[in-house]
Amino acid sequence: MSLRLYDTATRETRDFVPLVEGRVGVYVCGLTVQSEPHVGHVRSAVNFDVLRRWLTARGYAVTFIRNVTDIDDKILAKAADQGRPWFELASAMQRELHRALAGINVLPPTYEPAATAHVPEILELIETLIGRGHAYPAADGSGDVYFDVNSFADYGALTRQRVADMEPAEDADPRGKRDPRDFALWKGHKPDREPATASWPSPYGRGRPGWHIECSAMAGKYLGTAFDIHGGGYDLRFPHHENEQAQSRAAGQDFASYWLHNAWITTAGEKMSKSLGNSLLVPEVLQRVRGVELRFYLVAAHYRSHVEFSFEALDEAAAGFRRIEGFLDRAGRPAADGAYVDGLAEALDDDLGTPAAVAALYDAVREGNRLLAAGDPTSLAAATDLAARVAASLDVLGLTPGDFPDAGAVDDRARAAVEALAGALLQERAQARADRDFARADAVRDRLKAAGIEVEDTPDGPKWSLV
Incomplete structure (x- = not known):
């Protein structure tokens, strides 16, 4: 095309x-x-x-x-x-x-x-x-x-x-x-x-x-x-x-x-x-969301479409991007391989159809999560390949998180803090399960989910990711 x-x-x-x-x-x-x-x-x-x-x-x-x-x-x-x-x-x-x-x-x-x-x-x-x-x-x-x-x-x-x-x-x-x-x-x-x-x-x-x-x-x-x-x-x-x-x-x-x-x-x-008098200065908005999340919000709409700004829509876009990142984290963040997810190239060739490109990314992430959940070697290999395609697709849209100024030490400290807190709660949940106190274990899992952390029980133990 x-x-x-x-x-x-x-x-x-x-x-x-x-x-x-x-x-x-x-x-x-x-x-x-x-x-x-x-x-x-x-x-x-x-x-x-x-x-x-x-x-x-x-x-x-x-x-x-x-x-x-x-x-x-x-x-x-x-x-x-x-x-x-x-x-x-x-x-x-x-x-x-x-x-x-x-x-x-x-x-x-x-x-x-x-x-x-x-x-x-x-x-x-x-x-x-x-x-x-x-x-x-x-x-x-x-x-x-x-x-x-x-x-x-x-x-x-x-x-x-x-x-x-x-x-x-x-x-x-x-x-x-x-x-x-x-x-x-x-x-x-x-x-x-x-x-x-x-x-x-x-x-x-x-x-x-x-x-x-x-x-x-x-x-x-x-x-x-x-x-x-x-x-x-x-x-x-x-x-x-x-x-x-x-x-x-x-x-x-x-x-x-x-x-x-x-x-x-x-x-x-x-x-x-x-x-x-209704402007929203960029530094102020970046106090609320990361640069990559603001860019994702702007990319998701077609360039010829008027966008009615709201913080609710911005937060929703930010959450959507974090789901993409969560999949990449679970897949081990493989390097981009140069190939894009299915449908992305066709979307961009059609007058820079970024809404369809973003939809293709979401479809790929859903399939990737399904493959990860299957857990067999063939599915895991397919998920890794799909994650590499997602990474390449993000790159061509300028959405590679590491390319943003706010992706450095601040994010590293934030991730370390989240890992420490999530780890402590997962230990509490593991102890509750060992004590067969499943109500308390479920309550801990619900607390993590409310904080935007998804827990997946695997043969190698529980794993968490941001959603």
């Missing part, structure tokens, strides 16, 4: 065919580093990390670019409110982002370009657009430069809209525009409101990049004028991605062949965002 992906631009699930055989270029819009990342932010990172891992597993050499926006109106406003330089805020929040993504085992990108490091490329692209008649400096002396949406016949193609049906953004500044829907490529410096450090020299006067132009410039620099996949959150389709595609193609570039968009995480039916 070939890999098939849902292309947001065509609204079809298509066979994935790279532009260059054996190589794939992926550009994902990263965050505006204005504040700490929440669970909604890292969902996108996890979704595209799964895509990257699966492309790599299928034999492609992947160049994965994920940018950061380190200068914009929100960063300047927040820095001013906090009384700190904007670049200090952006740098600090970028470190918080890296810490959060490492905590859920998101691989670092091949390169992580920042807008402020690519002003020459941005200005070069603006000059190209002006030269081709698709952009213009504002006539009001502001130093702004705008993209002329009416000059490009295919503006609106990505989201299937007509310019006549569009409305300008609520916060759009109409001064100097030919059409209120024209968008900024370059923003002239406002010395009365913005620090001098937030501006760069340009042919139009000092200023800074607009939001959309930075991604076109950086994608072109690192992936070329045509590349395979452009990704990001569903909320970026318009205006951000629409504007990216328009300005890049107006400049004569083919740009992205496939567009992939992940859906939101919502709380009370609304997109999780800081502006709504």
Whole structure:
């Protein structure tokens, strides 16, 4: 089966065919580093990390670019409110982002370009657009430069809209525009409101990049004028991605062949965002569950499905992952053998069908537990083989527990404590059974089960595992 992906631009699930055989270029819009990342932010990172891992597993050499926006109106406003330089805020929040993504085992990108490091490329692209008649400096002396949406016949193609049906953004500044829907490529410096450090020299006067132009410039620099996949959150389709595609193609570039968009995480039916005040910061969530459990929760939903966040659902996912770990523990945690559980590859080839992939993992664990319970040599060998396949499947989803920062000394101490407590209770149970006090033995077993510890009586004595 070939890999098939849902292309947001065509609204079809298509066979994935790279532009260059054996190589794939992926550009994902990263965050505006204005504040700490929440669970909604890292969902996108996890979704595209799964895509990257699966492309790599299928034999492609992947160049994965994920940018950061380190200068914009929100960063300047927040820095001013906090009384700190904007670049200090952006740098600090970028470190918080890296810490959060490492905590859920998101691989670092091949390169992580920042807008402020690519002003020459941005200005070069603006000059190209002006030269081709698709952009213009504002006539009001502001130093702004705008993209002329009416000059490009295919503006609106990505989201299937007509310019006549569009409305300008609520916060759009109409001064100097030919059409209120024209968008900024370059923003002239406002010395009365913005620090001098937030501006760069340009042919139009000092200023800074607009939001959309930075991604076109950086994608072109690192992936070329045509590349395979452009990704990001569903909320970026318009205006951000629409504007990216328009300005890049107006400049004569083919740009992205496939567009992939992940859906939101919502709380009370609304997109999780800081502006709504319903965000859940990643470090806070990781006080409740391990990084691997949070990632499992995010992986289990299809990337195009909206997820209504709840701690009950998160705890349920965490318990489900612990059942998978329990099977691997009972099977002796064999090394991954490169083969996946039945159905997993087919699921991921079908537009990254992670719900079906997780269902395949659960099926394999149920069968593995049955084989372990059978206890004969043939069944035990089959269980070991199945456990190796489970381990390989977890690895390609980025769910190998040992790959997470929280899988070190803290987990080792916790496991030692659990082993000591479980061992003491098992000794108490063994003594009760020896005394033929089966009611007390059953009570001890119930206490262990209530604590999430399953006891299995074997010819070699009782064994326990977390469930």
